[in-house]
Amino acid sequence: MTDSTPASSRVKVKRHGERGHYDRTVIDAILDEGLVAHVGFVVAGQPYVIPTLYARSGDTLYFHGAAANRMLDTMAGGPVCVTVTLLDGLVLARSHYNHSANYRSVVVLGTPREVTDRDEKMRSFQILVDHVAQGRWEDARQPNETEIKVTRVLALPLDEASAKIRVGPPMDDEADQGLPVWAGVIPLRVVADPPIPAPELTAGIPTPGYASGYHR
Amino acid sequence: MTDSTPASSRVKVKRHGERGHYDRTVIDAILDEGLVAHVGFVVAGQPYVIPTLYARSGDTLYFHGAAANRMLDTMAGGPVCVTVTLLDGLVLARSHYNHSANYRSVVVLGTPREVTDRDEKMRSFQILVDHVAQGRWEDARQPNETEIKVTRVLALPLDEASAKIRVGPPMDDEADQGLPVWAGVIPLRVVADPPIPAPELTAGIPTPGYASGYHR
Numbered sequence: 001m002t003d004s005t006p007a008s009s010r011v012k013v014k015r016h017g018e019r020g021h022y023d024r025t026v027i028d029a030i031l032d033e034g035l036v037a038h039v040g041f042v043v044a045g046q047p048y049v050i051p052t053l054y055a056r057s058g059d060t061l062y063f064h065g066a067a068a069n070r071m072l073d074t075m076a077g078g079p080v081c082v083t084v085t086l087l088d089g090l091v092l093a094r095s096h097y098n099h100s101a102n103y104r105s106v107v108v109l110g111t112p113r114e115v116t117d118r119d120e121k122m123r124s125f126q127i128l129v130d131h132v133a134q135g136r137w138e139d140a141r142q143p144n145e146t147e148i149k150v151t152r153v154l155a156l157p158l159d160e161a162s163a164k165i166r167v168g169p170p171m172d173d174e175a176d177q178g179l180p181v182w183a184g185v186i187p188l189r190v191v192a193d194p195p196i197p198a199p200e201l202t203a204g205i206p207t208p209g210y211a212s213g214y215h216r
Numbered sequence: 217m218t219d220s221t222p223a224s225s226r227v228k229v230k231r232h233g234e235r236g237h238y239d240r241t242v243i244d245a246i247l248d249e250g251l252v253a254h255v256g257f258v259v260a261g262q263p264y265v266i267p268t269l270y271a272r273s274g275d276t277l278y279f280h281g282a283a284a285n286r287m288l289d290t291m292a293g294g295p296v297c298v299t300v301t302l303l304d305g306l307v308l309a310r311s312h313y314n315h316s317a318n319y320r321s322v323v324v325l326g327t328p329r330e331v332t333d334r335d336e337k338m339r340s341f342q343i344l345v346d347h348v349a350q351g352r353w354e355d356a357r358q359p360n361e362t363e364i365k366v367t368r369v370l371a372l373p374l375d376e377a378s379a380k381i382r383v384g385p386p387m388d389d390e391a392d393q394g395l396p397v398w399a400g401v402i403p404l405r406v407v408a409d410p411p412i413p414a415p416e417l418t419a420g421i422p423t424p425g426y427a428s429g430y431h432r
Contacts, residue, residue, distance in 0.1 A: 015282060015285055035306075035317075036303055036319075039265070042261070046295050046297070047257055047258050047296060047297045048323070049255070049297045049298070049323070050299065053317060069231055070231070071231075079263065080263060081264050083265040083266065085254070087406075090349060090430075092349065094356060094357055095356060096341055096356050096358065096359055096363075097363040101348075129315060133308065133402070140311060140315070140397050141313075141392055147312075151313070169415055170414055177416060179357055181356050181357065182413070182424050184412050185414075187410075188406055189406070189409065190405070190407075191404070191407050192402050192404055193404075195402045196401045196403065198385045198386055198399040198400045200393060201398070205397070205398045208398050211402050214306075
């Protein structure tokens with residue numbers, strides 16, 4: 001699985017190099033399962049990290065927001081780091097020192113491009129909405145010209161990306177194996193509860209399957 | 217709830233100011249529920265965002281890792297941004313434009329302090345472990361002198377922090393209210409599955425309650 005080489009030394013996994021993956025199929029699977037990206041950008045030497053929705057289409061990550069959005073403003077002008085993390089479990093070892101977490105994360109470095117082409121902008125809206133709930137695009141009202149205009153879209157290429165993955169049981173020192181301490185993994189996952197219809201929802205509209213049976 | 221003022225203009229919530237909270241009880245509740253922080257730091261003008269475990273004690277966030285860890289190295293030397301995000305739901309509006317997410321996030325800015333005092337270091341280990349699974353500290357093997365030495369701990373004060381929260385149903389334009397489109401919220405939460413004992417676990421050790429009944 002971890003067969004390819006990093007695109008740059010900047011995305012090479014340094015700590016626990018054995019957890020590094022540079023294969024796009026591994027990277028894409030994590031990006032497609034995630035919902036929230038943490039975007040890092042720099043203003044006057046100070047880093048900021050802001051959570052935002054995103055979606056992948058081929059070799060591109062799309063981000064959107066209000067035209068006056070500071071994050072997008074800064075993203076468009078400079079280098080960013082986009083990180084997506086899926087927490088899969090808590091790893092309880094016999095020693096505190098070997099406690100850990102199971103996770104899959106992706107780091108993408110680059111400078112985003114402003115999406116100005118109307119068709120690409122519309123496609124990006126569909127990609128963003130369907131990433132959140134597959135099939136939603138067909139159901140809701142399409143963006144009108146004003147909404148298209150006041151929404152800014154940025155595109156980040158997946159040229160410089162890496163994944164880091166930890167799986168499996170705790171790795172205790174041999175001397176600790178016999179300790180009378182419970183050790184193992186507590187698996188974690190995100191689940192959806194039954195959807196809550198909007199208070200003033202018109203009667204008789206059925207709950208769509210992507211909402212009633214939501215899962216990542 | 218949102219009664220106090222931001223500690224600085226740098227952490228004042230800009231987009232959707234009504235979602236900003238500066239009250240420490242609100243900020244602390246989010247930090248105490250979260251498991252993963254995304255830490256932003258800058259190396260040669262490039263921002264990096266790395267996921268890591270953390271824990272709060274009073275007015276301090278603690279982070280730890282290997283002494284040679286690049287993230288900790290850079291964190292110790294310069295300004296950082298620590299962001300914790302809890303995704304509570306997906307907000308499906310009648311128009312794509314008004315789609316959103318329900319979430320609670322905290323942003324902390326500052327420059328971490330290296331923890332060198334042995335007692336504070338040990339306390340921080342306990343805080344970190346018990347933040348992940350309350351009660352675990354009493355059960356597992358305590359750190360020995362070597363482990364204390366090769367683990368680096370950083371402390372970030374909560375002096376400059378803010379929370380941003382969105383709750384509630386979709387906010388559609390009045391003109392869209394009558395559209396025959398399902399609208400509402402898909403609630404999301406993190407759940408734990410039954411713990412997986414380590415493969416070579418000594419027979420007869422019961423699964424502790426914090427593992428079998430894990431919840432945030």
